[in-house]
Amino acid sequence: MALSGIGRKREEEKKASACACSCGGSANEADNTGSGRCPDLKEGGICCIKVPGAGCKSCHRQYEYAKQAVKDMGLSIEVEYITDMQKVMEYGVMSMPALVFNEKVVSMGRVLKASDIAALLRRQGV
Numbered sequence: 001m002a003l004s005g006i007g008r009k010r011e012e013e014k015k016a017s018a019c020a021c022s023c024g025g026s027a028n029e030a031d032n033t034g035s036g037r038c039p040d041l042k043e044g045g046i047c048c049i050k051v052p053g054a055g056c057k058s059c060h061r062q063y064e065y066a067k068q069a070v071k072d073m074g075l076s077i078e079v080e081y082i083t084d085m086q087k088v089m090e091y092g093v094m095s096m097p098a099l100v101f102n103e104k105v106v107s108m109g110r111v112l113k114a115s116d117i118a119a120l121l122r123r124q125g126v
Contacts, residue, residue: 046126049079050100052088059083062097062111069117075126 051066053059063081070077082088091100095109099117106120 046075046077046101046121046124048102049077050082050103051079051097052082052091052093052100053097054085054088055083056096058111059097062099065112065114066099066117068114069121072114073118073121073126075121077126 049066049070051059051063053062060081063079066079070079088096088098091098091105093105093108097111098108099106099112099120101120101124112120
């Protein structure tokens with residue numbers, strides 16, 4: 001029957017979300033193998049950071065703090081601000097702002113200062 005593969009296709013689309021960095025690889029590949037297409041990516045490293053939010057003042061502040069943490073640590077990680085609610089919901093984020101490393105939600109519902117984000121990055125081995 002023609003309807004048998006519909007559910008599987010949606011699952012595959014969610015798993016194959018593209019990384020926002022310039023490497024062109026998928027975040028899942030880079031995260032799982034540690035040898036993805038990102039030239040600077042180490043085992044457990046971060047190739048992209050996303051800030052899903054509603055576009056409010058708190059969400060924008062979270063985005064600015066994320067950029068500041070990356071800058072302070074001297075990293076070349078792209079930080080992306082996502083306000084498209086469809087994309088935000090795909091992460092399963094119900095409370096904003098949120099913080100996503102390599103397509104994995106690491107924080108939601110509170111604004112983390114740049115120092116807190118830097119501590120999270122260090123825990124990830126960056």
